Amino acid sequence: MSQPHATAHNNSAWVPVAGLTLFALASGYHMSLLPLALDGFGLATDLAAWLASIFYFGLLLGATCISPVVARLGHRGAFILFLLLLAATVAGMPLVVNGQFWLAARFIAGIAVAGIFVVVESWLLIADTAKQRAKRLGFYTGSLYGGNALGQLGVGQLGVDGAMPHILVAIVLVLAVLPPLLAKRCQPQKIQHQKISFKEVRHVSRPAIMGCLVAGLVLGPIYGLMPVFLSEQTGDHQLTGKLMAIVILGAMLVQPLVSWLSPRFSKTLLMAFFCLLGAAGVVGILLSHSTLVMGFNLLLLGAAAFALYPIAITLACDSLDSSKIVAATELMLLSYSVGSVIGPLVANGFQQQQGLPMYLGLCLTTTCIYMLMSSVRPTRGRMPALRP
Template sequence: MVDVAQSNKPNSPLVPVLGLSFFAVASGFLMSLIPLSLSANDLPSALAPWLASVFYFGLLTGAFFIQRVVAKTGHRIAFIVFLLLLTLTVALQVMLPQVTSWIIARFLAGIAVAGVFVVVESWLLMTDTAKARAKRLGLYMTSLYGGTAVGQLAIKPLGTEGALPYLFVIGLLLLAVLVPLLIKGGQPDNHHSQPLKLSELKSLSRPALMGCLVSGLVLGPVYGLMPLYIAHTDYAPNTGLLMAIIILGGMLVQPLVSFLSPRCSKRLLMAGFCVIGGLSVSGIAWAGELSVIMGCYLLLGACSFALYPIAITLACDNLPGSKIVSATEIMLLSYSVGSVIGPLLAAYVSVATNGLPVYLAVCLIATSLYMLLNSNRRMPANDTQVADI
């Protein structure tokens, strides 16, 4: 085992961020690879929304017990276990390209990814100040979305046929596993981690829960259905590029989110991003030039991926460190509910022309109205300790 100087510091961000970077490239590529490789594996294209939903159902299932796994094993070992589980699911898809096996694999992958998210988020959020939490979460989101954007660019050189693209994903996930294996220090003190009591759940910010829910309602279809939507438009040759631009928008907005989140109303911040996101979706549906389309996809990514970090920092404001793992688990649960429902709802309306953009616009505009109504009440600067609608 190798110790890195920084990893010896209590709760160092080195291991989660470095491991997450490899994970993000792999999952970003896999996100678009799965729906685009269905025909090459003799699987029906109608399976795509079901694979997306069962993945997020796995995410939802995992959110119920991950806190106990982390509390028992510690962050580092849990990180290794969940990454290895995800690697095994990808191998299962390569070995058994069948409907049933892929559905099972994506369900287990959802559980594994839920574990990765809760481990990394709680690892980074277990610090003393709201400003430090926002900064670390911005670093987390930048690594996640930056890696995911890079992963999208692998579609063109590696293609979507055969085992090679999936073996590339497996290789990246094994590199992610090596990080916590080789760097054994720097994890937070976990023996004080405590679950939230039922009475404490009622005090969690409802706008925070709503922000995570809508993030799932939007990002589930973006991940699972947007590649197919683009592939059926005039911009089909640019599917990988446009998906990468969406993720790039999510990465580029994170420093702005980190700066604004501790300094202004998080409710108003989410409302503003939702309004801009709704307008960008209109551009996607009706703009006629590639440069305009690219700009709209960039804005959609920025606004869609801004919701979750703002909501989760709102939820964790004023929480003691011992409750952070449990709080991130609950926020992930809310996100997962939206992610399970989102692809199915979007698939239902997508039979119409521009059905997916219309669905996304409705979700974002409705959320902005909710946040604006909620922000009308007088609030302290940190957006907590106020009665929510």
């Protein structure tokens, strides 16, 4: 059997985490900036849902074709390439104010972000033990959501009007290239990354695939439509940015708990618990009559929604050889992306005033039931480890 630790030699965690933190800072601001900036550029606000969906369609397509890039350039080179590609799409949007161009730019951005996620996740998941993988993924998600939370504050502090916010985002993305660019001996050794065959997909945990799918169904609308929903509720862009930051803060705060619980408890039951917690947060949002109560329930929703993906991806990778980690992260990202493409469009179809929280509550409640049912079923066979 192949030795995972052979590929983990010189596999520094701080380099991808440092670059990811700057990426998350820029991405958090840009995700909330886009739907709020449409009116200022003279574009229809209905474009927000389409921008979110086509971004995730790019993420979906990108999730199917990243491993050849990683195999050719290595994790470090691929990380630099995808960051620069994303920065170029952001910088181009204020230069060409056109709905079709923006949709094309977001599609390309989705491919670039898929590359960033697959590269960083596989970089960190190539480790010696399941416990070390969970710890590294905790660093990953904490950095990602912490950066996103701080980025949301840019909506109030830096505004949403004009070209300058987009230029600032592009600059931060270029700065994210510096850690992998300067640290040349930091990545996993190059190995022969192998695809997961259709036959082997049947052995991948179904709750893991479903967890990633539902994470996309929930997070796509949270990123793409929640800023618009909160802006309609509050009428204040600065307060909207703070409330979105609270959502991402919940995501960041829950990650140490997820890292601690994941190796110790059934991951299927953990996903059921967090879905139930998220559904409770949605009920609180629907019933809240003050900003304080709204903020607390958004914190719960963020903690629950952002806990699903890291739990699901560690569940999928628990029994895999290192040579299949990149392929597994592609498969999980593919599942996430399918949900992220569908989610904003379905959520946008809920026409009533509280349509978005009602959609989120429906997704989380049904997933909670599914995970509880899955936890009492006999365990299916695991994917066999690769043998020489």
